[in-house]
Amino acid sequence: MMTGEERRQKILLQLGETPQAAGRLARQFGVSRQVIVQDVALLRAEGKDILATNRGYVLPHKKVCSRVFKVRHSDGETREELCLIADMGGCVENVFVHHKVYGTITAVMQIDSRNKAEAFMAGIASGKSDFLKNITSDYHYHTVTAESEEVLDAIERELSRRGFLVPRER
Secondary structure, three states, X not given: OOOHHHHHHHHHHHXXXXXXXXXXXXXXXXXXXHHHHHHHHHHHHOOOOOEEEOOEEEOOOOOOEEEEEEEEXXXXXXXXXXXXXXXXXXXXXXXXXXXXXXXXXXXXXXXXXXXXXXXXXXXXXXXXXXXXXXXXXXXXXXXXXXXXXXXXXXXXXXXXXXXXXXOOOO
């Protein structure tokens, strides 16, 4: 179960220049709309510049940092990799591989929560398709976004610690 502080930090990660409706946030976090309204009030009291619009909450001029990670792991470790990134405050924007014949093949993912990771894994488990990484001996890349370079550094350290990160070539 997520604490209120953890939920408020995740709400901050969701907010940007695209309006986020309180009802949608409530469904995502499994709480009432009123809890989200109270969370936003607490975040504002902490000095966060959250604006309420007729389409939802926005956090104007939110700085988003991005980094590309080259990773390799088994099919069975995919859920762990995606949840690790989301749990640490990152968003897996895409996956891409460098194929020797087709060139670069990219797919949009936008996984920034365990729910989205589980939905992705369910799609794979349904047999609709296979992992893109399987056409390149498990090597693949993710563009990951986060609110700061420090978050990306922490994600990089944890990917490395768990053996997913492919060391950079020098």
